[in-house]
Amino acid sequence: MxxxxxxxxxxxxxxxxxxxxxxxxxxxxxxxxxxxxxxxxxxxxxxxxxxxxxxxxxxxxxxxxxxxxxxxxxxxxxxxxxxxxxxxxxxxxxxxxxxxxxxxxxxxxxxxxxxxxxxxxxxxxxxxxxxxxxxxxxxxxxxxxxxxxxxxxxxxxxxxxxxxxVFGLAFEFPLLLVMLNMGGVLTGKRMLGWWRGMVMAITVFAAVATPSADPVSMLALAAPIWVLYFMAVGFALLNDRRRRRRNPDADLSDEEASHLDLSVQEVGAAEEVAASGPESASPTPLASVPPARSEQVDDDIT
Structure with a gap:
């Protein structure tokens, strides 16, 4: 389109x-x-x-x-x-x-x-x-x-x-991370490496999103998103492991070369090959050969 x-x-x-x-x-x-x-x-x-x-x-x-x-x-x-x-x-x-x-x-x-x-x-x-x-x-x-x-x-x-x-949309954030992992945009290892920053970002978001300044409201919004985030990370790690079993090069980027096996393997002994017998030549009957025509020869010369 x-x-x-x-x-x-x-x-x-x-x-x-x-x-x-x-x-x-x-x-x-x-x-x-x-x-x-x-x-x-x-x-x-x-x-x-x-x-x-x-x-x-x-x-x-x-x-x-x-x-x-x-x-x-x-x-x-x-x-x-x-x-x-x-x-x-x-x-x-x-x-x-x-x-x-x-x-x-x-x-x-x-x-x-x-x-x-x-x-x-x-x-x-x-x-x-x-x-x-x-x-x-x-x-x-x-x-x-x-x-x-x-x-x-x-x-x-x-x-x-x-x-x-705000609470309804915030609960959709872990689902968005899972969708990005299923699409190959984010890996579970990268999401797990972000856990400190994500916990801090979720806490700041909860503090800004809640109308009141009390810690109870902030933690009530942040705690479920923390749990859902780590559940999304666990699902992404399992999905990456499943994808790796099917394709060893699944975690490689588009600019990274896949691994090549360049190890030298020992060559075994040569196998004996028996000579085949002569094929029986079947003479072609003269009747099957089409007679030459002078018109064809003149056309070829022309």
Whole structure:
């Protein structure tokens, strides 16, 4: 395919993904109240007297500021739910765009990655949702004594949606490393050599990605990615060993020559060869020889 064909194919895949998100957003609009209640459930709301409920150290008064804010909040919640619900669709569109450039066995692996990508994303979203009460409690602990915390719903939903999407996408990182290893781009040995830098990079990413500055939220995001990273390294090492058994030169780069066996081997004794008997000559009958024609000789001379 030409570059223009690739761009048109990418446009079609993006349009299908966007349409899937739009359809899921419209469907989520009919459940907006339940979705809002689901996202705001981790928020420690105050009781009627303005005091924390039983089991909560802090509480926040929820406020909706502005005329258009309720509509914006509803749209944001429905869009976030649509992104999560349409994960299999846009992952499939991504795989369909990449699969024509893969071999048959690589396509089989890609289907496996697609089947694993959806539960990993949903697992990250679940982890972020379960961590939400701790995040809100840590952030609320900085409220001055005697002051009432009035929390706009928009600020809380920004934190909630950011955590859910970041946690979901972060859980896809080890799967990306496995895909690069299956494609021959990364080796398990190289990935294992990066473990110190990767642990540090994952920790810094968790510290930046989590809205709160507490170590609990940071470790809650970093620890699962550490485990998934080392699982990806173990899988890559096993895959490299399997590939090496099939092809000893599988780990060589395109600019590295393969090993040649230049050892001198001993030449054995010469074998005796018996002479074959003379073949019986069968005379050709004269009748089978075509008579010469003078016309043919004249043509040849001409």
């Amino acid at each position: 030409s570059l223009g064909d690739h761009l048109r194919e990418l446009r079609n895949r993006l349009v299908k993904s966007v349409l899937a998100v739009v359809v899921c957003t419209i469907a989520a609009f009919f459940f907006k109240d339940k979705l809002l209640h689901f996202l705001m459930h981790p928020l420690p709301a105050c009781d009627a007297a303005g005091h924390p409920k039983s089991g909560d150290k802090h509480c926040a008064k929820i406020a909706v500021i502005g005329v258009t804010q309720p509509f914006n909040l509803t749209l944001k919640v429905c869009l976030t739910a649509a992104l999560v619900a349409s994960v299999p669709i846009w992952l499939y569109q991504l795989w369909s765009f990449i699969s024509p450039g893969l071999h048959r066995h690589e396509r089989r692996y890609s289907l496996t990655f697609l089947a694993l990508g959806t539960p990993l994303f949903l697992g990250g979203v679940t982890c972020g949702y379960l961590l939400m009460p701790t995040t809100i409690e840590v952030l609320g602990s900085f409220t001055p004594i005697g002051a009432d915390q009035i929390l706009p719903v928009e600020d809380y939903l920004n934190i909630a949606t950011r955590m859910l999407l």
